[in-house]
Amino acid sequence: MLNVGKIEEGFVLDHIKAGKSLEIYEHLQLDKLDCTVAIIKNARSNKMDKKDILKVECDIDMLDLDVLAFIDHNITVNVIKNGEIVEKKVLTLPRQIKNVIRCHNPRCITSIEQELPHIFCLADAKTEVYRCKYCEEKYMSSAKWT
Amino acid sequence: MRHLMSPLDFTANELDRLFDLANDIERYPDKYAHACDGRILATCFYEPSTRTRLSFESAMTRLGGRVIGFSDAASSSASKGESVSDTIRIISCYADICAMRHPKEGAPMVAAEKSDIPVINAGDGGHQHPTQTLTDLLTIRSLKGSLGGFTIGLCGDLKFGRTVHSLINALVRYDDIRFVFISPEELRVPDYITEMLKANGIPYEEVIRLENVMPRLDLLYMTRVQKERFFNEEDYVRLKDFYILNSDKMALAKKDMLVLHPLPRVNEISVEVDSDPRAAYFRQAKYGVYVRMALILTLLEIQV
Numbered sequence: 001m002l003n004v005g006k007i008e009e010g011f012v013l014d015h016i017k018a019g020k021s022l023e024i025y026e027h028l029q030l031d032k033l034d035c036t037v038a039i040i041k042n043a044r045s046n047k048m049d050k051k052d053i054l055k056v057e058c059d060i061d062m063l064d065l066d067v068l069a070f071i072d073h074n075i076t077v078n079v080i081k082n083g084e085i086v087e088k089k090v091l092t093l094p095r096q097i098k099n100v101i102r103c104h105n106p107r108c109i110t111s112i113e114q115e116l117p118h119i120f121c122l123a124d125a126k127t128e129v130y131r132c133k134y135c136e137e138k139y140m141s142s143a144k145w146t
Numbered sequence: 147m148r149h150l151m152s153p154l155d156f157t158a159n160e161l162d163r164l165f166d167l168a169n170d171i172e173r174y175p176d177k178y179a180h181a182c183d184g185r186i187l188a189t190c191f192y193e194p195s196t197r198t199r200l201s202f203e204s205a206m207t208r209l210g211g212r213v214i215g216f217s218d219a220a221s222s223s224a225s226k227g228e229s230v231s232d233t234i235r236i237i238s239c240y241a242d243i244c245a246m247r248h249p250k251e252g253a254p255m256v257a258a259e260k261s262d263i264p265v266i267n268a269g270d271g272g273h274q275h276p277t278q279t280l281t282d283l284l285t286i287r288s289l290k291g292s293l294g295g296f297t298i299g300l301c302g303d304l305k306f307g308r309t310v311h312s313l314i315n316a317l318v319r320y321d322d323i324r325f326v327f328i329s330p331e332e333l334r335v336p337d338y339i340t341e342m343l344k345a346n347g348i349p350y351e352e353v354i355r356l357e358n359v360m361p362r363l364d365l366l367y368m369t370r371v372q373k374e375r376f377f378n379e380e381d382y383v384r385l386k387d388f389y390i391l392n393s394d395k396m397a398l399a400k401k402d403m404l405v406l407h408p409l410p411r412v413n414e415i416s417v418e419v420d421s422d423p424r425a426a427y428f429r430q431a432k433y434g435v436y437v438r439m440a441l442i443l444t445l446l447e448i449q450v
Contacts, residue, residue: 107249107272107273108251109230109248109251109253113230113253113256116231116256132252134252134256138338
């Protein structure tokens with residue numbers, strides 16, 4: 001079994017669906033941070049059978065929890081200080097996301113208006129449905145993993 | 147400063163005040179003949195719509211104001227590639243209020259975000275057409291006496307028909323309304339509308355044949371099958387004549403049922419129905435001017 005050492009200061013994203021850690025890495029723009037990142041794929045898990053884990057040594061404020069919650073609000077966010085877990089953050093679906101997903105409705109103004117951000121608003125938290133702010137095109141939050 | 151993007155931008159109480167004002171304009175037009183003296187309405191129409199544009203122009207003219215604008219994208223700076231954001235910034239320098247129609251959904255909202263003057267959504271693609279909805283609501287309230295306590299049938303193109311979607315969204319705020327959706331399978335009302343009705347516990351049914359439900363309706367809202375909403379000619383030709391209202395079907399309806407239509411019609415209402423006192427669609431066009439007059443006054447915060 002592969003061992004990855006614990007981090008002193010930062011956060012651990014646990015219970016990522018197996019194989020999805022690189023997508024999370026990209027969405028959180030971790031490539032732009034000058035810090036240590038460990039990507040663990042297909043770790044054994046009692047709860048999920050297999051899971052991915054991301055360990056990042058940086059300030060928790062540098063993490064966009066809204067984006068993370070939109071991607072998968074079942075991910076566990078452990079905040080680490082002095083090598084210990086000091087907080088487990090509960091993720092909730094953000095009310096609005098900006099430039100995370102694109103509106104694919106060809107009739108939407110976002111398809112032609114230059115530099116207009118793609119903004120989606122949470123329409124129904126129960127079914128995790130988001131709608132484009134401009135044209136109300138539907139986007140199922142859960143669809144991104146299928 | 148307020149804009150109008152969707153009929154839901156106004157509360158039910160605010161709509162009541164708007165409709166009271168529209169009815170007052172209907173009764174005492176002279177009182178309002180100079181209410182907008184010195185004011186300018188810009189009609190920015192990126193796609194042709196003679197009816198809505200003329201209704202806005204008539205409304206502003208009857209209030210004593212003036213109108214500038216363009217009636218298709220080819221005669222605007224959009225043909226040179228100017229963004230909606232830039233156009234509205236310029237229009238804000240020329241006019242006091244703007245009515246915008248655009249083929250792209252959400253374009254008037256982009257304009258409103260950048261505008262220094264009130265923006266009215268005069269139709270954005272297949273999305274919203276709030277002033278048509280205000281027209282429909284004013285017509286129903288004026289001719290039926292109230293907004294609520296009725297069964298309304300919506301017939302024709304319920305999939306692409308933005309007037310239908312806007313009207314449903316506006317009517318759900320009133321009490322005791324039952325919806326009957328009458329359309330071919332291919333043009334059924336979108337799932338987000340039926341999901342919303344289910345979530346709010348509002349009764350609705352979807353049927354194929356118009357004559358089966360005619361006796362139960364208090365209002366019948368007819369729509370045309372719009373050619374421009376189809377991707378191919380074959381589908382359009384196959385579906386356009388699906389539902390035609392004629393005297394035989396009207397004979398099945400209640401004596402006080404009203405027929406509404408956003409106009410223009412093609413052939414979905416036979417001309418023989420025009421002389422039926424229950425045909426309210428031409429009166430509806432007149433209410434469209436009154437409600438736009440009331441809207442212009444309200445958004446410009448002009449008290450008379």
